Amino acid sequence: MHRILAHAATDIIKSVFHEHKVLDRCLAQAFEANPKWGKRDRSFIAETCFEVVRWRRALSFLADSEDVEALCAAQWGRMGYELPDWWTYHGASADEMTSREAELPQQARAIRESIPDWLDVLGLEELGASWDSELAALNQRTRVYLRVNTLKTSRLAAQEWLASQNIVIEEVSHLPDALALMPGKTLAKKFRMDGRVEIQDGGSQMIAPLLAPQAGECIIDTCAGAGGKSLHLASLMQNQGRIIAMDVVPRKLRELEKRAQRAHPKHCIETHRIDAQTIVRYKEVADRLLIDAPCSGLGTLKRQPDLKWRLQPETINKVRAIQAEILSDYSSMLKPGGRLVYATCSVLPSENHANTARLLEQGGFRLVEEHTISPATCGYDGFYAAVLTKI
């Protein structure tokens, strides 16, 4: 273990815990600032940071301390490292930590599964008996999934291309365009920027097909962000038709435009920054409408364990109110007879079924089907999608 790398990891973890920074971004910045760090160095730092952030409370129990240095010591013990003499911290000795592992399963769920107490109460309240298994699944490390851009290549050709670059991948059986990297592997930037594949979780790849988009139609993606699902829709429509990708954040739409350009030089996606005129201007314009609403993101804790320490109960309340408003207002952009998909990457029914039920109560929609993509059942991020038709 290298002293510099060990300290780099603790600095990142401190900025996540104490300054509420986003872990992924901190790691990317640190790697960019230190181009001499090799693959192994980076993976040591990334694994330390991700696992300490993921298992904060469990490690704190083992180390009998909340000091980041002590949490790292406990995590390195779990990773099989012997603690170097130069590593100093306030907390249990390495031997004590090992013996405390045996007591961990008897601790309260919020401690052994490492989540804030309020989140444990909320999860149990909303998910009942299934909270245990969903939470355990949300704490598992996940693989990187790719979606093959079928506007540029086929799954087989993409597989052959990646294999020729010594990247081992597997097909994902029930997702026609998906490939999975081996556990723990990431995709280098040059492959991400190529446009033949996009990083997209398996759960997320299940959403766009629910719209059943047809070539030539007009699709509105009201909360398009950087365009994960707009790009997928363009592929499914063989780039024929019109996709209007909207968001309130211009930076995300600029990123979407770059990605769309990489996916196809003559893509069918146009972007629109939402303003006060949007709902009137696009009233009954869409044949199909995707509302991939802003949400708590609790379905994605595998990939972003730092989120659980940033989230507050008030944030979730605010997000629920925004979802209800968006669903009620934006659904007017759909033509009568059109298909609406309301989706979130949350596992909480209050962000999911409850909003669908409210829309149905308001009238004007019929429920076709509801899907709950459960991390415990399928191993992907947690998603929810309701498919409705406008009467």
Ligand SMILES: C[S@@+](CC[C@H](N)C(=O)[O-])C[C@H]1O[C@@H](n2cnc3c(N)ncnc32)[C@H](O)[C@@H]1O
């Ligand atoms: C779940 S993310 C979208 C992810 C994206 N659809 C994808 O597949 O990559 C939700 C998006 O909603 C946007 N958003 C937040 N408030 C909004 C609002 N009032 N109207 C439209 N979009 C909003 C956020 O900026 C964010 O990009």
